[in-house]
Amino acid sequence: xxxxxxxxxxxxxxxxxxxxxxxxxxxxxxxxxxxxxxxxxxxxxxxxxxxxxxxxxxxxxxxxxxxxxxxxxxxxxxxxxxxxxxxxxxxxxxxxxxxxxxxxxxxxxxxxxxxxxxxxxxxxxxxxxxxxxxxxxxxxxxxxxxxxxxxxxxxxxxxxxxxxxxxxxxxxxxxxxxxxxxxxxxxxxxxxxxxxxxxxxxxxxxxxxxxxxxxxxxxxxxxxxxxxxxxxxxxxxxxxxxxxxxxxxxxxxxxxxxxxxxxxxxxxxxxxxxxxxxxxxxxxxxxxxxxxxxxxxxxxxxxxxxxxxxxxxxxxxxxxxxxxxxxxxxxxxxxxxxxxxxx
Ligand SMILES: *Cc1c(COP(=O)(O)O)cnc(C)c1O
Ligand code: SF4
Numbered sequence: 159x160x161x162x163x164x165x166x167x168x169x170x171x172x173x174x175x176x177x178x179x180x181x182x183x184x185x186x187x188x189x190x191x192x193x194x195x196x197x198x199x200x201x202x203x204x205x206x207x208x209x210x211x212x213x214x215x216x217x218x219x220x221x222x223x224x225x226x227x228x229x230x231x232x233x234x235x236x237x238x239x240x241x242x243x244x245x246x247x248x249x250x251x252x253x254x255x256x257x258x259x260x261x262x263x264x265x266x267x268x269x270x271x272x273x274x275x276x277x278x279x280x281x282x283x284x285x286x287x288x289x290x291x292x293x294x295x296x297x298x299x300x301x302x303x304x305x306x307x308x309x310x311x312x313x314x315x316x317x318x319x320x321x322x323x324x325x326x327x328x329x330x331x332x333x334x335x336x337x338x339x340x341x342x343x344x345x346x347x348x349x350x351x352x353x354x355x356x357x358x359x360x361x362x363x364x365x366x367x368x369x370x371x372x373x374x375x376x377x378x379x380x381x382x383x384x385x386x387x388x389x390x391x392x393x394x395x396x397x398x399x400x401x402x403x404x405x406x407x408x409x410x411x412x413x414x415x416x417x418x419x420x421x422x423x424x425x426x427x428x429x430x431x432x433x434x435x436x437x438x439x440x441x442x443x444x445x446x447x448x449x450x451x452x453x454x455x456x457x458x459x460x461x462x463x464x465x466x467x468x469x470x471x472x473x474x475x476x477x478x479x480x481x482x483x484x485x486x487x488x489x490x491x492x493x494x495x496x497x498x499x500x501x
Contacts, residue, residue, distance in 0.1 A: 218427055253300040385416070
């Protein structure tokens with residue numbers, strides 16, 4: 159049985175004063191929900207910090223609930239169309255475990271429930287009538303909290319009207335509830351695997367999350383020919399350490415999961431205690447780049463406030479220009495010049 163209250167949690171682990179004082183309060187307050195799979199790993203500090211709530215969430219009055227201004231970019235209900243060529247469909251507000259750093263807290267765990275047949279149809283029609291949309295993220299919440307039947311309906315409806323659109327299957331369930339990924343579920347995905355490919359988008363934040371079961375769940379997608387990409391959130395006292403992130407990247411790559419993004423924490427109210435200073439993030443990024451192959455290196459990215467969109471953060475190597483010569487610094491700190499062609 160999953161854990162849903164501080165009382166249940168305190169029977170399992172010794173809670174700190176601040177953890178005991180956490181209260182679910184008002185809008186944007188994420189419920190407490192911890193799956194059995196995660197409960198069995200709470201002895202790992204990096205896991206505990208991601209899933210055990212803390213009163214610091216209640217005290218944070220910085221940021222706001224929708225820094226990406228997704229609400230302002232909602233096209234059809236639940237469809238966020240912020241970039242002209244791709245859109246995100248919020249399939250459900252439910253997850254199998256709620257991450258305390260969740261950036262979509264205005265919606266996640268808000269009891270909105272799964273999308274209705276009509277909402278799914280409306281979103282599918284909207285996508286169909288906007289041919290500039292090449293990719294759609296099926297996200298939430300976690301789409302795999304839907305029943306097998308609902309998932310079948312979702313994929314069927316989306317694919318029938320949008321055979322050429324790439325759908326990203328976004329889920330944290332492979333990490334927090336791997337038993338969800340049954341033969342039957344993979345059978346349903348295979349049945350609706352027509353036209354453009356699916357991409358699996360996972361969220362692993364720490365090497366400890368890559369358990370045998372989690373890797374097995376991802377393998378189910380890979381075996382269907384679905385490529386897997388990982389998004390990590392940079393989190394204080396979870397993974398704000400180059401060594402941990404290098405280990406994570408190598409372990410992901412070894413398991414055929416491409417490290418895609420490393421996200422700077424969004425300015426979401428209630429998550430300030432989990433954010434990492436950008437200067438530290440850039441130093442981590444620099445060390446990762448020295449130690450990882452190009453394939454293993456995720457893009458350190460910030461989703462700018464007020465719906466500014468995602469931009470990449472990296473050490474700047476192009477430091478100036480002298481006539482035709484561009485001046486660069488090498489990773490070792492030397493300089494090099496590179497001339498434009500003579501025109
Ligand atoms: C991040 C995001 C996407 C996908 O962006 P990519 O950079 O292509 O991964 C699409 N829509 C919304 C609203 C997003 O926040
Ligand atoms: S799985 Fe994703 S949507 Fe759900 S709580 Fe975690 S970060 Fe938020």
